Amino acid sequence: MCGGFTCSKNALIALNVLYIMVAFVLIGVAVYGRAASIVTNLPIVGGILACGILLILISVLGLLGAVKHHQVLLFFYMVILFLLFLIQFSVACACLGVNNEQQTQLAEQGWKKVDNKTRSSVQEVFTCCGFDDIVDRDANYQYHHPSCEAVQPHCCMDPTVLDCTCPHCLEKLQSTINYAFKLCGWIGLFFSFSELIGLILSRHYRNLSDPEERRATAVFPRQNFTY
DSSP: OTTSHHHHHHHHHHHHHHHHHHHHHHHHHHHHHHHTTSOOOHHHHHHHHHHHHHHHHHHHHHHHHHHHTOHHHHHHHHHHHHHHHHHHHHHHHHHHHOOHHHHHHHHHHHHHHSOHHHHHHHHHHHTOOSSOHHHHTOTTSTTOSOOOTTTGGGSOSSTTOOSOOOOOHHHHHHHHHHHHHHHHHHHHHHHHHHHHHHHHHHHHHHTSOOTTOOOOOOOOOSSOOOO
């Protein structure tokens, strides 16, 4: 029966092995992104590495608890999974619930906080110039975006047109930001429900008795003693 001791043990081990594989993928992506200069923001790289290392530690805890049927390890594993489920489910719902206006406000705040080097990289990647008319013409923020001379030739589909203007970066970023929020939300929901499955499976497995465990028996001598 799948709800038996062996099946529950194997399912819990397989789930934690999957978590370890995902953790190594996260660490590999962070290391590759930093080495290839794809991600130049050190806090982002550190955050991805921290998530991967934390996931490995939790998975090892679950593996040890599943292999040894250790009640204490399984209890702490259940508590950590429950806390992760609450946090990840809340974040995933927040990502899916963000509307276009809120995404624009977040993008505007990020654009204002980064330096011109990052803004220039955004303009080159998305072939755009400035953020939008409101931000670029702000009295306290006027002409703070870098020059668009490098991306100007790439904005024209027709090379014979010389007076074409590059679109604002907000127009190019809206679809990307919306896709990123939706993708993070659905991935977060998937992993949060996988953590819920792991929590239920751990609780069920923890309450089962090991059929191979020998019961303690008292050993009595066979001969009779006479006094």
